[in-house]
Amino acid sequence: MLAASGLAMALRPTEKIADQGARMDIARIFPEQFADWRVAPGIVPALVSPDVKEKLDALYDQTLSRTYVNDDGQRIMLSIAYGGDQSGDKTQVHRPEFCYAAQGFQLSNNRESQITTESGVLPVRRLEAVQGSRNEPITYWITIGDEVTLPGLGRKLIQLRYGLTGKVPDGMLVRVSSIDQDVSKAYQLQDxxxxxMLAAINAQDRIRVAGRLIP
Known part of the structure; x- marks a missing residue:
């Protein structure tokens, strides 16, 4: 038992990727204007409750919430959460399902999907959050280091691979959503x-945001 404990301590990753190179700045990475989208001044996504916000602030190193509007007046909410330590369950970015459920939303139609982009195929998860008359279709994905993943076994395997190299990966949750009763139309707009957005982000930053996509 002592030998196993010592081996576990020796294999515990200690080298943080977040401490290497330039500091992550998510406000810089995500442009305020691109294509026909621009940040809508004074309009932010719905605020979370104080207790949920306190938990998020303790978990993440940086967060970003914006609402974008296009030339047709259509709106998309973008929420980013970045954490410098994605080595385990206690520090990893949490699934949006937890935050929405804590806010009293009813969740349904939770499924995996994908978005075909210029850089490759992006795996995503989609779900619907409903509270009263508010119907919010959601699309999100997670990056661990330079790999894109979804919650579950895939994410754990990536964490394990990094752990075996002695490195602590950072990670990012990217979530887009909109208020729309027409779910199919909402997902088309989000795609x-x-x-x-990805086309407007430079190649190096795009890997941090969406991983190394397969063409």
Whole structure:
């Protein structure tokens, strides 16, 4: 038992990727204007409750919430959460399902999907959050280091691979959503937004945001 404990300590990753190179600045990475999208001044996504916000602030190193509007007046909400330590369950970015459920939303139609972009195929998860008359279709994905993943076994395997190299990966949750009763239309608009956004981010930053996509 002592030998196993010592081996576990020796294999515990200690080298943080977040401490290497330039400091992550998510406000810089995500442009305020691209294609026909621009940040809508004074309009932010719905605020979370104080207790949920306190938990998020303790978990993440940086967060970003914006609402974008296009030339047709259509709106997309973008929420980013970045954490410098994605080595385990206690520090990893949490699934949006937890935050929405804590806010009293009813969740349904949770499924995996994908978005075809200029850089490759992006795996995403989609779900619907409903509270009263508010119907919010959601699309999100997670990056661990330079790999894109979804919650579950895939994410754990990536964490394990990094751990075996002695490195602590950072990670990012990227979530887009919109208020729309027409779910199919909402996802089409979100896909369009994601394509435009990734095309506007430089190649190096795009890997941090969406991983190394397969063409």
């Amino acid at each position: 369009h937004f994601v394509r435009d």
